[in-house]
Amino acid sequence: MKISQAPAERPTAVLVLADGTTLYGQGVGAAGEAVGEVCFNTAMSGYQEILTDLSYAGQLITFTAPHIGNVGVNADDVESDSKSMAARGAIFRAVPTNPSNYRAQLDISPWMRRRGIVGISGIDTRALTALIREKGMPHGVVAHNLSGQFDIESLKKRAAEWAGLEGRDLAKDVTTLTPYAHTENGWEWNKGYGAHDGSGPHIVVIDYGVKRNILRRLAAEGCRVSVVPAKASYEEIMEKNPDGVVLSNGPGDPAATGEYAVPVIRKLIENKIPTLGICLGHQMLALAAGAKTKKMPQGHHGANHPVKDLSTGKVEVVSMNHGFTVDGAALPANVEETHVSLFDGTNCGIAMKDAPAFSVQHHPEASPGPEDSFYIFKRFVDGLRKAA
Numbered sequence: 001m002k003i004s005q006a007p008a009e010r011p012t013a014v015l016v017l018a019d020g021t022t023l024y025g026q027g028v029g030a031a032g033e034a035v036g037e038v039c040f041n042t043a044m045s046g047y048q049e050i051l052t053d054l055s056y057a058g059q060l061i062t063f064t065a066p067h068i069g070n071v072g073v074n075a076d077d078v079e080s081d082s083k084s085m086a087a088r089g090a091i092f093r094a095v096p097t098n099p100s101n102y103r104a105q106l107d108i109s110p111w112m113r114r115r116g117i118v119g120i121s122g123i124d125t126r127a128l129t130a131l132i133r134e135k136g137m138p139h140g141v142v143a144h145n146l147s148g149q150f151d152i153e154s155l156k157k158r159a160a161e162w163a164g165l166e167g168r169d170l171a172k173d174v175t176t177l178t179p180y181a182h183t184e185n186g187w188e189w190n191k192g193y194g195a196h197d198g199s200g201p202h203i204v205v206i207d208y209g210v211k212r213n214i215l216r217r218l219a220a221e222g223c224r225v226s227v228v229p230a231k232a233s234y235e236e237i238m239e240k241n242p243d244g245v246v247l248s249n250g251p252g253d254p255a256a257t258g259e260y261a262v263p264v265i266r267k268l269i270e271n272k273i274p275t276l277g278i279c280l281g282h283q284m285l286a287l288a289a290g291a292k293t294k295k296m297p298q299g300h301h302g303a304n305h306p307v308k309d310l311s312t313g314k315v316e317v318v319s320m321n322h323g324f325t326v327d328g329a330a331l332p333a334n335v336e337e338t339h340v341s342l343f344d345g346t347n348c349g350i351a352m353k354d355a356p357a358f359s360v361q362h363h364p365e366a367s368p369g370p371e372d373s374f375y376i377f378k379r380f381v382d383g384l385r386k387a388a
């Protein structure tokens with residue numbers, strides 16, 4: 001399959017893929033160039049959460065929902081701060097129009113400019129998504145400049161020479177540099193975020209690129225939440241006297257990140273410290289237990305993926321964002337598969353039989369997406385309360 005698009009009349013942006021596919025459009029957000037792996041996200045809403053999710057570092061996001069920016073942006077719906085290294089590029093079908101929503105504080109384009117996200121609109125995202133589905137996630141460059149002059153050959157070369165995500169540890173680039181305490185609670189209609197009392201179990205979250213809503217959901221369960229850098233040692237974690245440890249989501253290849261993270265996680269398991277892993281944290285718990293991870297052709301990025309909890313038989317509709325997967329067919333004997341994707345049967349959760357540790361591939365914190373899996377936090381925290 002090959003796609004092409006006639007140059008827009010006065011293009012101010014272009015998407016060039018490593019195979020030379022060149023799609024012209026209108027620039028949105030920051031001017032400049034962004035190189036990365038081109039993925040697609042099928043969520044119908046939640047573009048602000050998606051564009052601030054640090055797990056997208058190194059990726060350019062094609063939104064399959066055609067109208068991005070309709071409800072504007074606000075200060076609440078962010079998953080990382082303004083200096084974050086989340087997705088550097090975004091690809092839209094329609095040129096964003098004036099937002100209409102009572103929560104809107106700003107248009108998407110100036111907001112993207114502030115965050116340094118280079119965007120292109122006017123792209124046939126349906127054809128691009130079909131291309132990704134057929135051939136896997138290509139490497140590409142989004143370039144945006146008002147002159148409309150682009151050196152396509154050099155952009156193609158840049159895309160083709162980009163090293164890709166396999167073997168890349170990106171958690172070290174996006175993690176917090178210093179430990180901190182988190183106090184923001186879950187968001188409530190007409191109230192926003194409150195502060196929690198922190199009277200419940202103490203959770204240490206290892207930040208590989210943590211989404212804020214993971215921290216907020218833990219706070220909403222009554223937990224005291226401490227966040228530590230990705231390279232915190234086992235001793236530094238234990239000095240904080242955690243009742244439980246959460247391994248966060250994050251960008252890049254779990255196998256590369258695991259080089260420093262897995263030895264720490266192994267010690268947590270050996271010492272029977274209650275542990276919950278989410279997405280990258282799930283993949284690294286699996287690696288620590290002796291399982292394998294591999295790259296997926298298209299990955300899962302959306303907010304309506306059906307997943308089955310094998311322990312209850314219930315199906316939950318979940319938020320997903322991953323391009324690597326745990327090989328469910330090669331799990332060690334002490335690891336039980338607890339969740340599977342009903343789209344393609346890939347592994348979506350594990351529990352260790354000989355340690356109080358479990359993890360899920362999807363995003364129980366949603367943000368964006370349905371709240372079906374909030375119970376994962378409750379399951380973890382109830383377990384801690386029982387053990388106390």
Ligand SMILES: NC(=O)CC[C@H](N)C(=O)O
Pocket residue numbers: 055248249250251252253254278279280281321322323324325
């Ligand atoms: N959201 C995440 O934590 C993503 C994990 C990993 N970087 C992947 O793409 O599979």
